[in-house]
Amino acid sequence: MPTRTARTAWNGTLQDGGGQxxxxxxxxxxxxxxxxxxxxxxxxxxxxxxxxxxxxHSSCYAMQLSALIGEAGGVPQSxxxxxxxxxxxxxxxxKLTGIALTVxxxxxxxxxxxxxxxxxxxxETCPVxxxxxxxxxxxxxxxx
Numbered sequence: 001m002p003t004r005t006a007r008t009a010w011n012g013t014l015q016d017g018g019g020q021x022x023x024x025x026x027x028x029x030x031x032x033x034x035x036x037x038x039x040x041x042x043x044x045x046x047x048x049x050x051x052x053x054x055x056x057h058s059s060c061y062a063m064q065l066s067a068l069i070g071e072a073g074g075v076p077q078s079x080x081x082x083x084x085x086x087x088x089x090x091x092x093x094x095k096l097t098g099i100a101l102t103v104x105x106x107x108x109x110x111x112x113x114x115x116x117x118x119x120x121x122x123x124e125t126c127p128v129x130x131x132x133x134x135x136x137x138x139x140x141x142x143x144x
Contacts, residue, residue: 008033050085057128058083061101064126068118074110079103099132102140115143
């Protein structure tokens with residue numbers, strides 16, 4: 001499997017500086033980053049490591065769940081996955097305080113219990129979930 005690369009160029013102090021994070025492998029986007037915007041309720045046009053982790057987790061989880069639904073004999077028609085990543089103080093600096101995954105699915109061939117089992121297994125086996133084992137991950141999964 002290939003590796004992927006992102007790059008951040010930062011200038012200045014934590015409070016007054018800022019940078020740009022580039023999705024280098026794909027070349028799809030470059031995003032502004034800044035600590036004051038990271039810590040604010042309104043990101044005002046900048047992203048954060050937490051938002052990028054949420055994007056990575058929601059997309060990885062959707063792929064894994066799709067695969068597990070297929071293995072269980074179902075056919076996913078649509079999956080909508082949201083990941084909410086919290087940031088809070090730690091003894092030194094900050095830490096991720098938790099990740100809340102929410103998935104709503106339209107699936108043929110699986111009942112609610114089968115979907116719930118696949119959803120839980122996907123939470124435990126998606127590569128991003130595995131990488132984030134030091135963070136509490138909750139799951140709210142339901143068929144629509």
